[in-house]
């Protein structure tokens with residue numbers, strides 16, 4: 001396997017090429033710099049890394065398996081499909097990888113109050129979970145619309161001792177929850193750490209979240225080499241903010257493995273009811289970062305749609321914007337209906353009910369698999385399980 | 400020298416502190432905005448900040464959020480805002496500053512935005528989500544001659560206050576609290592404002608965020624060159640009075656407070 005040129009991003013100003021940066025009110029600059037300093041000191045902090053690894057082993061349930069999907073592979077009759085089982089993480093999705101890393105970081109920073117935003121509720125649940133474990137106060141901002149469609153996760157967060165604050169501004173979904181979390185942070189910055197849920201926001205967040213999520217890719221690399229004695233040909237992941245995708249891609253960026261990100265096309269790319277940011281957006285400045293953004297001709301942020309609350313976001317992590325322009329990663333999108341069909345397919349064939357976010361990546365197999373050949377290997381990041389989505393799936397699939 | 404800082408200096412030399420009033424573009428009535436702005440000047444505002452609306456105003460509290468939402472609903476954008484500025488400029492020489500978030504500017508075209516500021520007769524810009532760390536990339540040479548007003552906040556350390564003072568022109572905007580715009584009953588942190596008064600040496604310094612009445616004004620003006628009032632005025636516009644009496648009376652009272660204690 002040949003190695004591609006060195007990849008060392010973000011640069012010292014927090015940029016991935018022209019994307020990223022720190023487009024935030026002045027109040028947040030000092031806490032962001034503090035965060036950056038403490039985070040970079042962790043590189044050589046053996047104790048911190050040992051603690052995180054131990055927690056991952058004993059609490060998260062890592063390493064997660066890389067499961068050969070025999071029936072799904074037979075179904076397409078082409079390349080071999082493996083599933084990286086983040087659905088088996090404690091709390092049911094990859095979000096815990098980041099939450100656990102950041103709660104240790106918050107302790108280092110001496111913060112006593114944790115805030116988070118959530119869309120699907122998975123990041124909210126993961127944050128509430130680690131706050132319970134470490135005894136920190138937890139406030140989760142969630143759009144009213146999302147609270148309704150992910151009501152089970154709202155209850156879980158409350159059970160875990162977190163306060164869930166309903167957000168009623170704007171589209172009442174993830175972007176508005178993020179606005180409110182940032183406003184809270186501006187106001188309570190002294191004692192509060194903001195655990196952002198994806199590779200978005202101002203520097204250093206996209207880097208920190210990527211690094212904490214890249215445990216997915218590191219394990220995948222070891223596991224596939226052990227099972228197949230070679231790297232995969234393709235890696236597929238769904239893209240909301242982009243954290244599970246960058247987590248599995250990152251250790252492979254400097255290899256020749258083909259990397260594919262799958263966005264939500266909602267009711268269709270021409271419907272204005274989608275959240276396919278990289279496919280249909282253009283450069284913008286949003287939530288503290290320069291990145292692709294779905295917006296109207298006046299630069300107002302679009303109201304977006306996806307059947308999956310976790311993909312229902314008009315922006316995307318700045319590193320993905322860079323990787324798109326650089327053509328290192330290819331980005332596609334699938335519709336709500338395709339995702340629903342894929343959720344059904346995986347449930348029936350493999351006995352695994354995926355999250356609707358993840359189902360977008362699975363749906364892309366319909367396009368990819370016919371192009372593969374028998375000894376090619378496809379790894380799909382199974383970012384989360386579908387328990388939280390059963391209501392939505394039941395409403396949409398007549399069984 | 401900049402028109403804005405000249406104006407502030409002239410007023411200060413005459414024994415007055417500055418009252419700068421923030422209005423959301425096109426709010427509350429897009430057909431009557433120019434008259435509102437001129438009436439606010441007549442009632443005693445020394446300067447006007449006109450906020451062009453954005454869908455996701457991170458630095459704003461509920462009142463200005465609501466006014467931006469309303470303005471967007473009424474179709475207000477940068478083009479219309481520049482038309483307002485042109486009309487207002489025909490009837491006043493006082494400073495006019497545009498305030499808003501980076502994305503509408505980026506989308507409009509950074510150079511076109513700068514050109515239109517000059518053509519319309521506005522004098523400066525405040526873009527709260529472009530801190531000095533992004534300053535050079537954002538404000539290119541097309542902004543030469545336009546005042547770029549930067550903010551300092553309670554979390555800004557001394558060294559950085561000096562850096563910000565150095566990059567800023569027109570004045571330095573001293574944010575009185577860690578928080579969003581709005582009507583706060585947080586403790587007024589005078590120590591931090593006194594510190595900044597010593598550190599900001601190149602520019603004049605105005606204090607804003609959470610100033611809503613004459614007492615607030617009187618408390619701050621010994622330590623700065625003027626005050627900025629936004630949410631309190633916007634709130635006083637949220638009624639059916641087509642003559643905006645509440646807002647204009649508040650402006651008069653605030654202006655009186657900027658002259659009395661000196």
Ligand SMILES: Cc1ncc(COP(=O)(O)O)c(C=O)c1O
Nearest residue numbers: 122198240241242243244310384
């Ligand atoms: C299971 C699952 N997958 C994917 C996502 C999308 O986020 P990201 O793109 O950051 O991985 C979410 C977000 O809530 C999720 O819960």
